[in-house]
Every structure is written in C-alpha cells, then in structure tokens.
Amino acid sequence: MKYETLQHVTLPKIGFGAWRIGGNSSPNRALDPKSLTALRYALEIGYTHIDTAEMYADGHSEELVGEAVRGSGKQREDIFITSKVLPNHLKYDEVLKACDASLRRLQMDYVDLYLIHWPQAGAKYEVTFRALNKLARDGKVKHLGVSNFNLRLLKQAQELSETPILTNQVPFSVSDRSYVDNGVLEYCQQNDIIFTSYSPVDEGNLRSNKTLEGIAKAHNTTVYQIALAWVISHLRVITIPMSFNPQHIRENFDAAEIELTKEEIDLLARQ
C-alpha cells in the first residue's frame, strides 16, 4: 500500500467506501450478509481506512462498520474511521447529537475524521464549527474535514476550524475533473489538505476506452485498477472505492501497487 502523510496523519491511498453498505437511503437488513462479507473481507486483506456516514443506509452502514471492526481482530487504533454529519444537522446541538449517534451506532469512543457531508445554502458554518471544534477538543473526533466544498467554502472552513482541515472529499475520476477545473485539487496540494476522491470509477460505470484498455493490458490489470492507479498517482489524493464483490475489493486494494509511467498518467489526463 502507498500512503499520504501530513499533519501527523498517515492515510492509505486506498480505503474502503461504505456507502451502499447496509442499504441505500434506508436500512436493508436482507443485505447484511453481503454487507458484512464485504467489510470483513476488506479488513482481512488489509484495508485500514473505512469511510462511512450517518446518511448511508440511514445509519445502518455505521452499525455494520462497527460490527465488522469489532470482529476483525484489529485494535481500534489500527483502523481509521471517517464519518460525516448531514447538512440538515448543522446547528450547534444537532452536530453534537449527530456525532453521539454515529459513535453509538459504531460502538466506538471516537471517529478519526468527521466531515460535513455537503454544504447547505444558508448554513451558519461559524455555529457548525463551534460544535465541531468542541467535538475535537472532547476527543470524540480526531480530525475535521469537509466534503463537496468548493474553494471558497473550503477556505471558510479552514478559518473556522481550530484544527487544520484534514480533507475535502469530492468526486474525482478519469472522467470527472470538476474539482480539478475549479481549483480545489491544486489548492489542497499546495495547502497540505488531503483530497479524498469518491466515485473514483464512476460507481462502476466507468466508460472504457482504447487508452485505458491499452494501459491495463500493459500492466496485466483491469481498466478499473488503472483508473484507480491514475487517481492516486496525484499528490495528496487518496480514494475510497466500494464494492460488494470480494474479487473487486481485492483488485481495488491491489491497484495501489500499480506504477503508472509519466507518459501513461499524461495520456489518461488528456482523456
């Protein structure tokens, strides 16, 4: 595995995204065996960063993540857990309550990273961050971050946060460069902020093309692995692909070992 280290935090380039774990917008307990298999397998083969949210399956994702980590043989401190607060919980008391509820579902004393899931028009972020800063001071949250924030909001979050903003989690893939175009990637790279790419293979809908296929063939990998390797070839960028399929969970993890050449990276960047 390759890592990004900054602000005394080391994060693996490839983590496990736990959206769809436990259901979509509401809990789907019939899916539990599939969900737990995916999480257990991921932990077994060495994933150490799991990304979840109170929104995922309306909290059930967090419950299953907690269950899988407890059964994994890993110590809590060996696993890095990210969770997120919903934009309709951004008032002071709501943030504190949402975090406590997440911890209760995870059955953990703290989360390593807590993000605002996406920006809310009209939100009073100074109030939100008063609560987030308290959570950080109380040790319930080790690091703070944001998700889907543009450059202006990211800078505002930096000003309001007592601890450095660790990450901005945004969509980024071979076919989605919106957060490169809007300057967020460059800003993160220049300001020691981890840029967490979600949907790194467009939720499995990655459109293949000759370039991807050619590079995949040269490395004896799948096109998805090349797409992931390209995403994490960028400085400060980590990613959190999701799959229920153990084979893919493993291939995603292994993608961190692929060494793309400078030419290959440039070729893919021009797609």
Place this chain on the structure above:
Amino acid sequence: MVELYIPSGGIFIEYNWGMKYETVRNVTIPKIGFGTAQLGGSPYVPNRAKTDFYLSALRSAFELGYTHIDTSDDYVRGLAEELIGRSIRENNVQREKLFITSKFLPSPWGYSKVMRSIEGSLRRLGTDYLDLYLLHFPNPFASMKETFRVLNQLVRDGRVRQLGVSNFNVKQLRNAQSLSKTPILTNQVPYNIFFRSFAKNGVLEYCQKNDILLTAYFPVKFRSKSIASNEVIRSIAQAHKATPFQIALAWLAAQPRVITIPLSFNPQHQKENLEAADIELTQDEMEKLNKLT
C-alpha cells in the same frame, strides 16, 4: 502418548501432548491449532527480511506439538504457505502427523480459478494433499454450485480430504451442505469472549446440532487489552494460575464443537495457548464468562 485413527485418511497420528480434541464425522482435530494469518508480514505485505524470525516461530510451534496448521492462499500473498512448506521440509516434520487447513476465495471464474488456487497452495506447502480446504468468504458473485463441483472433484482425486467454509451464516452454510458430497467439516468464523455475533446469529448452535466444527479465529484478538484488563477474566486467571488469554482460550475450548487457532510468534505464548485447552473451568466460571460481552 495418544494414538488416533483417522479413518478418512487411514493414517495413524501420534500426539504426545495432553491436548483435548474434537471428533466429528470420524475426524479428530485438536482444540487448539496454529493460525498463520500474519506469518511472513502484515496481511498483504511480505517482509522477507524477517524470514528467519517466522521460520523459528514455526519451528517452535512444531516442537511444542501443534499439529493443526491453519493457513490460506492469500495470507501475506502466499508467503505464509511458503514458510510452512519450508519449515516442514527443514524440520523433517512428518506430513501425516499434521492436519493442514488452507483456504481460497470462490470466484466467478469457477473451475480454472479453484484449480489454480489449490495447485498454488499444494506447491507452496510442498504437499500433495490438504486435510481441509475452506471457502474463505462467501462470494455472492460466485456460483456455489460450480465451486462445489470442483471441490467435490478435488475430494474424489484425493487432493483434499475434507471440505469446509469460513465466514458463512446459517443460510449460506446450509446451501454449502446441500452442494457438498462430503459433510462440511467446519465453519471458521471470528469468535471470542467479546465478539459473539456468530453465536447470536445462530451459527454456533447450528454447528453444534449438526456435527459441524466451529473454528474460532481471532480467539484473543491479538492479545487485546479488553481481555488482559477485564476483572472477571483476571480473577479466574489468578485462580487457575493462568494468563487472561489462556482463560479466553479455555472458554472457547470448553464449548462443544468449538476449536480455535490462535496465532503467536512468541514460543512462550505458543506454549500458553496450547496448554489453555487443559484448563478446566468450573460451571460457575463458565457462567461468569458467558455473561461478559
């Protein structure tokens, strides 16, 4: 010295340890085996610089009398199997005295993939058969029917003596039973004093009622603090002049149909783990431990 006859293989195995055993379907396996999940490095990163360290840990395990060795084709990317094979050769361990379990991940590419997995495992282990071969995880994307077609073939060919599964719930286990021509010998699941999901979801009871071994992995969660510092466990440990980890293992070993496979590279811990099966917990102590969660 105990001599045990295993009809399935027609082999005499001698044990000179006061070990306890589980016998199901004419197969006898020690309550305490040797896990190798991190033999050779961290889960997916081989550390060849420490080869001598791992080989000496294996050697001491063999010397202490471990006979059930549990591994998998993907532990440390195959290095665990490679080290086991090397240690067996270098220490002249008689193959027939060992019970070797390995595992593979069922894949959507059924036949050829399973064949590649078993051939790789046998080559690395330097043996021509496995005592037990497990489906490492239920894979919702693989055809169980196709997978068991190959596994049944492997049993007929003698390359595998027994079949089993790992991380299966009751429904998945039943399905495996219906597809396997030989009885499913075990379901290997995470199970320890503080993690009882597979008791709560009915797997333990189902195994006990249907003569299936429940092989508990992570039995002491890498010597976790929660076990070491628990007052109830500590006081029982004191009464038996044992360590808290031994009590956690004895709690598992005391349960019918349960065997376990702790992992340790430290000879002292290896010995303590092995001896834990000999600790006789009283009914009162068992009840106290059962109440912990």
